[in-house]
Amino acid sequence: MAKANRKKHEITLISNPLNLDTVIYAEGKDAVIVFVHDDVSEQVIKKLANMGIKYLVTRSSGTDHIDKEAAAKYHIKIGKARSYSPQARAEHVIALAFTLNRHVVKADEHTHNFDFRGNGLVGFNFSGKTVGVIGIGKNGLAVAKLFNGLGCQVLGYDMHFPDDTENIERTTLANLLANSDIITLHLPLTTFTKHLINKDTIYQMKDGVMLINTSRGAIIDTIDLLEALKRGKIGYLGLDVYEYEKGLFFEDHENDIVKDHLLQRLMQYPNVVVTPHQAYLTKESLQELADETIKNLDVWQEDMCAARASGDAKEGHVNTPVQN
Numbered sequence: 050m051a052k053a054n055r056k057k058h059e060i061t062l063i064s065n066p067l068n069l070d071t072v073i074y075a076e077g078k079d080a081v082i083v084f085v086h087d088d089v090s091e092q093v094i095k096k097l098a099n100m101g102i103k104y105l106v107t108r109s110s111g112t113d114h115i116d117k118e119a120a121a122k123y124h125i126k127i128g129k130a131r132s133y134s135p136q137a138r139a140e141h142v143i144a145l146a147f148t149l150n151r152h153v154v155k156a157d158e159h160t161h162n163f164d165f166r167g168n169g170l171v172g173f174n175f176s177g178k179t180v181g182v183i184g185i186g187k188n189g190l191a192v193a194k195l196f197n198g199l200g201c202q203v204l205g206y207d208m209h210f211p212d213d214t215e216n217i218e219r220t221t222l223a224n225l226l227a228n229s230d231i232i233t234l235h236l237p238l239t240t241f242t243k244h245l246i247n248k249d250t251i252y253q254m255k256d257g258v259m260l261i262n263t264s265r266g267a268i269i270d271t272i273d274l275l276e277a278l279k280r281g282k283i284g285y286l287g288l289d290v291y292e293y294e295k296g297l298f299f300e301d302h303e304n305d306i307v308k309d310h311l312l313q314r315l316m317q318y319p320n321v322v323v324t325p326h327q328a329y330l331t332k333e334s335l336q337e338l339a340d341e342t343i344k345n346l347d348v349w350q351e352d353m354c355a356a357r358a359s360g361d362a363k364e365g366h367v368n369t370p371v372q373n
Contacts, residue, residue: 050062050339050342052339053336053339053342053343054343055337057346057347058343058346058350060082060230061067061074063076066084066086066087066088066299067081067087067089068087068088068093069088069092069093069096071098071296072093072096072097075097075100075102076100077100078100078101078102079101079102079103079104079353080102080103080104080105080106080345080346080349081097081102081104081105081106081107081195081303082105082106082107082108082227082342083105083107083114083115083154083203084105084107084108084109084248084299085109085326086114086294086295086296086298086299086300087114088156089105089107089116090116090119090236091116091118091119091122091232094116094119094120094123095123096366097123097125098123098124098125100134102127103124103125103126103289104125104127104128104346104349105120105125105126105127105128105365106127106128106129106342106345106346107127107128107129107130108130108338108339108341108342108347109129109130109194109235110129110130110131110167110237111131111238111265112129112263113237113238113239114295115127123279126278126349128249128317128346128348128349129345130338130342130345131341132209132341133329133334133338133340133341133366134189134329134333134334134338134373135187135190135191135334136191136233136332137328137329137330137331137333138188138191138192138263138328138329139188139191139192139194139195139330140195140331141263141289141324141371142192142195142233142261142263142287142325142328143192144230144324145261145263145287145289145322145324146175146233146259146261146281147272147286148284148287148322149259149285149286149287149320149322150172150175150259150285151168151170151172151175151339152169152171152172152195154322155169155170155319156170156172166248168227169250172297174202175196175199175200176201176334177200177201177202177232177249178202178230178231179201179203179228179229179231180193180196180201180202180203180204180230180233181203181204181205181206181225181226181228181229181231181232181233182196182203182204182205182206182217182228182233182235183206183207183222183232183233183234183235183236183245184207184234184235184236184264185205185206185207185208185210185211185214185235185308186207187215188263188264189205189207189233190211190214190217190237192233193205193214193216194216196231197216199311201219201231202248203216203217203218204217204218204220204224204225205217205218205219205220205225206219206221206222206225206253209240223245223249223253226250226253227253227254227255228255229254229255229258230255230258231258231259231260231261232254232258232259232260232261232262233260233262233263234246234260234261234262234263234268234269235263235264235312235347236264236265236268237264238264238265238267238268242265242268242270243267243268244267244268244270244273245268245269245305246260246268246274247269247270247273247276248268248270248273250332251273251274251277251282251283252282254282254283255301256281256282256284257264257281257282257283257284257285258282258285259283259284259285259286259287260282260283260285260286260287260288261286261287261288262288262289263289263290263292264290264305264327266288266290266292266293266294267290269292270292271291271292271293271311271315272311274286274315275311275314275315278315278318278320278321279365283320284318284320286315286318286320286321286322287321287322287324288315288321288322288323288324289324289325289326289327289328289332290326291315291323292311293309293312293313294313294326294348298314298324298325305317321347322346
């Protein structure tokens with residue numbers, strides 16, 4: 050963040066996530082930088098507004114963690130990262146796919162115990178398989194390109210399908226579900242996409258399908274997912290996000306006496322790999338994200354300067370706490 054900022058804005062780093070208890074750290078600031086695990090509910094936004102906060106910028110492309118109606122109600126503007134390192138997410142999808150297909154976790158456990166047999170480690174060739182990409186934005190395009198490189202046929206579905214796509218066959222959701230050996234999700238969380246993957250859409254998939262989600266956890270109905278794993282309908286599952294990850298991911302819960310029971314049930318299956326919302330987590334992606342965040346602050350400060358002439362904004366650099 051410091052490299053991107055170049056001392057343009059006074060940024061205070063706060064290690065605690067934003068919530069009703071930590072909101073006090075925003076006292077005396079102009080703006081707050083948040084992330085997907087922060088509490089940006091109406092109660093928190095109201096307190097921020099009472100402290101004089103006028104701007105929220107999230108270090109993510111999604112804004113589903115922010116109560117946008119409350120922000121509008123209290124006249125707080127919202128900024129987000131338009132796009133940052135789709136390659137990072139795409140490569141993580143491939144990493145999950147290979148880990149699942151070639152049973153890397155099991156193989157590693159076996160070899161650490163000096164068991165070098167190949168029992169239970171048979172995978173399949175990606176070349177010639179059909180991959181369904183749901184959501185053809187920058188992330189979806191990046192992952193489609195990588196699967197193309199592996200010799201896969203790529204089917205794509207998006208309600209706003211872009212015109213300039215190569216080597217992606219545009220199709221309906223029903224056709225994609227029915228014909229894909231591998232399905233990967235690249236969607237924002239909206240009222241339309243929430244639980245898009247449920248018992249009905251899972252039923253339309255091939256038996257033994259590989260399903261990967263690196264977008265938002267609530268796109269998949271976890272209860273229906275567990276039932277599909279139990280029946281063997283889903284043969285491989287790779288999750289970098291989880292429907293109930295808030296308050297869980299980005300934190301250490303190893304010593305919790307009571308753990309999330311649905312996530313525990315998911316991870317009991319040997320054909321499931323879960324990573325802690327790390328698809329974006331590369332050096333290059335973090336720098337791009339920092340650059341995008343500072344650009345948002347730059348633009349907002351320019352707006353403040355323009356408003357200053359009419360007496361609507363106070364002078365000075367944007368003074369901002371970052372919740373890490």
